[in-house]
Amino acid sequence: MLYLPHTTEDIASMLQAVGVDDLDGLFSTVPEDCRCKGDLNLPEAMTEWELNEHMQALSDSMAVSPEYKVFMGAGSYEHFIPASVLYLLSRSEFVTSYTPYQPEMSQGTLQAIYEYQTLAARLLGMEIATASHYDGATALAESLLMAIRVTKRSKVAVSSLIHPLYRRVVRTYFEPTGYEVVELGYLKSGVTDLTGFDEMEDLAAVAVQSPNFFGCVEDLQAIGERAHDKEALFIASFTEALSYGLLKNPGSQGADVVCGEGQSLGIPRSFGGPQLGILASRKIYMRSLPGRLVGQTKDLDGKRGFVLTLATREQHIRREKATSNICTNNSLCALAAATYMASLGGTGIRELARLNHDKAEYLKNELKKAGFTISFDSPTFNEFVVEFPKGFEANYGRLLEKKIIAGLSLAPYYPELVNHYLLCVTETRSKEDMDSLVREVKS
Amino acid sequence: MRESLGTTGLILNEPLLWEKGRKGRCGFSLPRRDVESSPLSPELTGEGPDFPDLSEVDVVRHYTRLSQWNFGVDTGMYPLGSCTMKYSPKSNERQASLPGFSGAHPLLPASLSQGVLRLMFELEQYLAEITGMDATTLQPAAGAHGELTGMLLIHAYHKSKGVLRSKIIVPDTAHGTNPASAALCGYRPVPVKSNEQGILPVEAIAEVMDEETAGIMVTNPNTLGLFEENIQEIAEIVHAKGGLVYCDGANMNAVMGIVQMGKTGIDIIHLNLHKTFSTPHGGGGPGSGPVCVKKHLEPFLPVPRVVVENGKYALSENYPQSVGKLQAFHGNVGVIIKAYCYIRSMGPKNLKKASQLAVLNANYIKEMLKGTLDLPYDRPCMHECVFSDKHQRPAKVLTLDMAKRLMDYGFHPPTVYFPLVVQGAIMIEPTETESKEDLDQFIEAFKAIANEAKENPGLLHEAPKKCKVKRLDEVTAARKPCLAG
Numbered sequence: 001m002l003y004l005p006h007t008t009e010d011i012a013s014m015l016q017a018v019g020v021d022d023l024d025g026l027f028s029t030v031p032e033d034c035r036c037k038g039d040l041n042l043p044e045a046m047t048e049w050e051l052n053e054h055m056q057a058l059s060d061s062m063a064v065s066p067e068y069k070v071f072m073g074a075g076s077y078e079h080f081i082p083a084s085v086l087y088l089l090s091r092s093e094f095v096t097s098y099t100p101y102q103p104e105m106s107q108g109t110l111q112a113i114y115e116y117q118t119l120a121a122r123l124l125g126m127e128i129a130t131a132s133h134y135d136g137a138t139a140l141a142e143s144l145l146m147a148i149r150v151t152k153r154s155k156v157a158v159s160s161l162i163h164p165l166y167r168r169v170v171r172t173y174f175e176p177t178g179y180e181v182v183e184l185g186y187l188k189s190g191v192t193d194l195t196g197f198d199e200m201e202d203l204a205a206v207a208v209q210s211p212n213f214f215g216c217v218e219d220l221q222a223i224g225e226r227a228h229d230k231e232a233l234f235i236a237s238f239t240e241a242l243s244y245g246l247l248k249n250p251g252s253q254g255a256d257v258v259c260g261e262g263q264s265l266g267i268p269r270s271f272g273g274p275q276l277g278i279l280a281s282r283k284i285y286m287r288s289l290p291g292r293l294v295g296q297t298k299d300l301d302g303k304r305g306f307v308l309t310l311a312t313r314e315q316h317i318r319r320e321k322a323t324s325n326i327c328t329n330n331s332l333c334a335l336a337a338a339t340y341m342a343s344l345g346g347t348g349i350r351e352l353a354r355l356n357h358d359k360a361e362y363l364k365n366e367l368k369k370a371g372f373t374i375s376f377d378s379p380t381f382n383e384f385v386v387e388f389p390k391g392f393e394a395n396y397g398r399l400l401e402k403k404i405i406a407g408l409s410l411a412p413y414y415p416e417l418v419n420h421y422l423l424c425v426t427e428t429r430s431k432e433d434m435d436s437l438v439r440e441v442k443s
Numbered sequence: 444m445r446e447s448l449g450t451t452g453l454i455l456n457e458p459l460l461w462e463k464g465r466k467g468r469c470g471f472s473l474p475r476r477d478v479e480s481s482p483l484s485p486e487l488t489g490e491g492p493d494f495p496d497l498s499e500v501d502v503v504r505h506y507t508r509l510s511q512w513n514f515g516v517d518t519g520m521y522p523l524g525s526c527t528m529k530y531s532p533k534s535n536e537r538q539a540s541l542p543g544f545s546g547a548h549p550l551l552p553a554s555l556s557q558g559v560l561r562l563m564f565e566l567e568q569y570l571a572e573i574t575g576m577d578a579t580t581l582q583p584a585a586g587a588h589g590e591l592t593g594m595l596l597i598h599a600y601h602k603s604k605g606v607l608r609s610k611i612i613v614p615d616t617a618h619g620t621n622p623a624s625a626a627l628c629g630y631r632p633v634p635v636k637s638n639e640q641g642i643l644p645v646e647a648i649a650e651v652m653d654e655e656t657a658g659i660m661v662t663n664p665n666t667l668g669l670f671e672e673n674i675q676e677i678a679e680i681v682h683a684k685g686g687l688v689y690c691d692g693a694n695m696n697a698v699m700g701i702v703q704m705g706k707t708g709i710d711i712i713h714l715n716l717h718k719t720f721s722t723p724h725g726g727g728g729p730g731s732g733p734v735c736v737k738k739h740l741e742p743f744l745p746v747p748r749v750v751v752e753n754g755k756y757a758l759s760e761n762y763p764q765s766v767g768k769l770q771a772f773h774g775n776v777g778v779i780i781k782a783y784c785y786i787r788s789m790g791p792k793n794l795k796k797a798s799q800l801a802v803l804n805a806n807y808i809k810e811m812l813k814g815t816l817d818l819p820y821d822r823p824c825m826h827e828c829v830f831s832d833k834h835q836r837p838a839k840v841l842t843l844d845m846a847k848r849l850m851d852y853g854f855h856p857p858t859v860y861f862p863l864v865v866q867g868a869i870m871i872e873p874t875e876t877e878s879k880e881d882l883d884q885f886i887e888a889f890k891a892i893a894n895e896a897k898e899n900p901g902l903l904h905e906a907p908k909k910c911k912v913k914r915l916d917e918v919t920a921a922r923k924p925c926l927a928g
Contacts, residue, residue: 002532019810023803030698045787057558063556075772091507104913170769271544274775295926296925296928303912309917328730350491
């Protein structure tokens with residue numbers, strides 16, 4: 001076996017040094033009736049070449065771009081990833097190291113994460129960002145729990161236009177805690193409805209996503225002010241990080257905490273994971289933040305260096321009193337995002353974000369011209385909702401056969417929105433792709 | 444002694460990203476604009492993020508230089524205890540990046556995702572077989588996330604019985620994340636001490652287990668690298684009072700094909716695919732922390748679950764008692780694919796062999812270093828062994844000094860100061876992918892360091908000397924945090 005270096009002679013001499021007769025003798029402390037009888041019932045080993053063939057066949061059965069034209073976003077976006085980003089991510093010094101507990105041997109990871117924290121904070125207009133979380137949904141759940149700790153209140157208000165799957169993760173995290181989650185409805189224009197908000201008492205936080213699940217841009221400033229009137233934390237969530245290349249960032253609109261998904265920043269979709277949970281906040285909440293943080297310091301010679309810091313918030317020191325149980329960050333995903341943001345630069349991200357917006361507007365207009373209704377009239381970034389005629393479902397299936405994925409049906413998530421589809425257009429969809437989508441949905 | 448691995452070579456200084464670059468550069472091939480520009484109200488647009496503009500060469504050199512300041516398993520031995528830093532096969536990286544996997548949207552209709560669903564379904568079965576449990580969820584994103592899932596399952600189970608319990612037993616040899624995971628579910632951890640043999644005494648559990656206690660979290664093999672020999676009796680006691688047994692399976696690398704964990708009386712176990720199943724640690728993640736359960740807990744597993752209907756794979760939400768969702772989509776599939784490939788490449792015989800050799804390597808190090816370092820629990824160990832700095836303390840040399848000096852010899856230090864039950868702990872987990880020559884060189888290095896501790900302790904106090912930086916001021920970093928530039 002190519003990953004097991006021991007020769008028969010090595011094993012014999014090591015067993016002798018240990019003082020046991022054979023490999024089984026190493027397990028004398030295991031009670032007899034806990035042991036496996038016989039071999040594990042697993043498929044026999046494959047050679048590298050057999051595995052290549054097997055995996056290729058599995059991979060070939062998947063519907064992916066460019067063969068398929070996928071107009072689906074909803075928290076997982078198709079963006080071009082430069083070869084240089086993927087190449088750097090394969091550097092094994094980054095890939096095969098662990099959490100930088102020993103900073104002298106991990107300056108590469110540490111500086112890269114410090115830079116990621118800085119770029120993420122700048123993208124969102126915040127003072128600080130953590131070293132990353134599992135995904136946008138868990139970042140939201142942890143942000144809400146943090147607001148409860150900070151305010152010592154036990155109720156949070158969450159917009160119903162936050163990604164439905166994120167809200168389900170929040171409910172899972174909250175279920176055993178006894179804390180309450182109330183949902184804010186939405187208006188005909190496709191943004192969060194604050195009716196009834198004034199009657200809500202004792203809120204720890206108000207959380208809103210922008211662009212929201214319908215793709216609409218929320219008036220964060222106004223919602224933030226309402227949240228602050230009640231001395232609740234204002235949490236801005238997002239699923240499409242690239243939008244802040246163009247849109248006003250949440251920090252400049254009064255957000256206390258910003259959390260969301262960074263998959264758009266150079267991370268392959270990989271059937272939904274791993275992704276990148278981005279969590280940023282104002283500096284005053286630094287010591288209440290969940291998760292890892294990297295800070296700048298100096299070595300004995302006064303040279304700049306980086307370390308994991310504020311560990312006294314974390315589980316291995318604080319145990320049950322920790323700010324979270326999280327013990328990892330999605331470090332390699334954060335590295336991907338940093339290399340991607342560095343490659344785009346300030347000029348590039350602006351242009352790319354604008355192109356996403358403009359392409360989505362093109363499709364929106366073409367669909368309008370073709371007689372379809374755009375469900376909500378609020379401004380959008382690269383996703384929007386369209387209402388297709390009754391019975392479109394059959395047509396959707398026919399389009400799949402033509403290798404076009406005409407967005408995501410909203411009915412499973414919002415039962416009132418039958419025949420409404422969430423469409424996404426990024427820089428990867430050409431004008432031709434969009435024209436053919438319009439032609440096909442019309443026929 | 445052979446020539447030391449540790450040496451110095453030319454590595455380059457590199458400023459921070461935003462200390463480089465010139466406005467107007469770009470390292471990204473901007474896609475062609477084939478549509479008209481469409482106006483957006485200036486009230487909605489911001490100024491755009493303040494990122495440096497860099498060329499592709501700027502970016503590639505920057506990160507190449509940074510990578511050279513790092514040490515990974517591919518660089519050398521990385522015997523970090525309880526972290527299982529085994530070699531990550533390169534073939535698995537290739538498979539996970541196949542376009543059908545890396546490009547797959549998680550919400551595609553099941554008919555268009557058969558390959559990945561089949562892979563997930565099969566991996567769930569493999570992990571159930573390896574642990575001797577009945578059902579698996581692949582959704583948790585990391586080990587601690589698996590622990591949280593386990594606690595949610597315990598909570599949901601008791602709730603279904605109409606009673607909520609308030610406490611959970613957590614021994615001192617459990618992983619550090621365990622108490623925090625329990626606290627997230629509203630449980631108060633009840634600490635229990637291990638005995639002089641480093642394992643859990645049955646009586647101690649019997650004493651604290653009551654009907655207010657939801658269950659126990661046992662790390663097995665534990666963080667002293669010892670098998671919990673009394674686990675079956677402990678499980679009986681916990682079950683008799685209506686509690687459940689959660690096993691932290693982070694150390695599963697010691698017992699694949701050897702111990703059928705399901706027979707030890709446990710109800711739930713989490714695995715770390717980035718430890719036992721060779722997926723790379725990525726500088727701290729992403730990992731993956733699947734959870735395997737016995738039949739009676741299956742209805743509570745997270746949704747959606749992969750099922751087979753009429754010979755086709757599908758995702759089902761039809762589990763009304765489920766704890767819900769742990770992350771937005773289906774788990775860290777990119778990581779899951781690599782673990783699947785590992786199991787397929789190894790097959791049943793090599794998985795068992797891997798565990799045997801992991802345990803052989805740890806016992807070999809234990810035997811070879813026990814005269815040099817204090818060994819507080821001199822018993823047969825599993826995948827790791829735990830020493831202390833007791834012999835070196837009189838010369839004012841501490842675990843940290845020896846750890847830092849190991850860097851100069853070209854090794855990543857072991858886990859230090861954990862588990863807390865051993866003062867000045869040095870926790871060494873070599874894993875099976877280190878050859879005898881590598882182990883011998885590590886042992887020689889440690890002996891040389893112990894000798895230096897006697898003869899020239901200054902060398903240790905000043906270590907490391909061959910790294911990019913010297914010891915860093917962590918106190919100032921925490922007192923006056925600088926978290927962004």
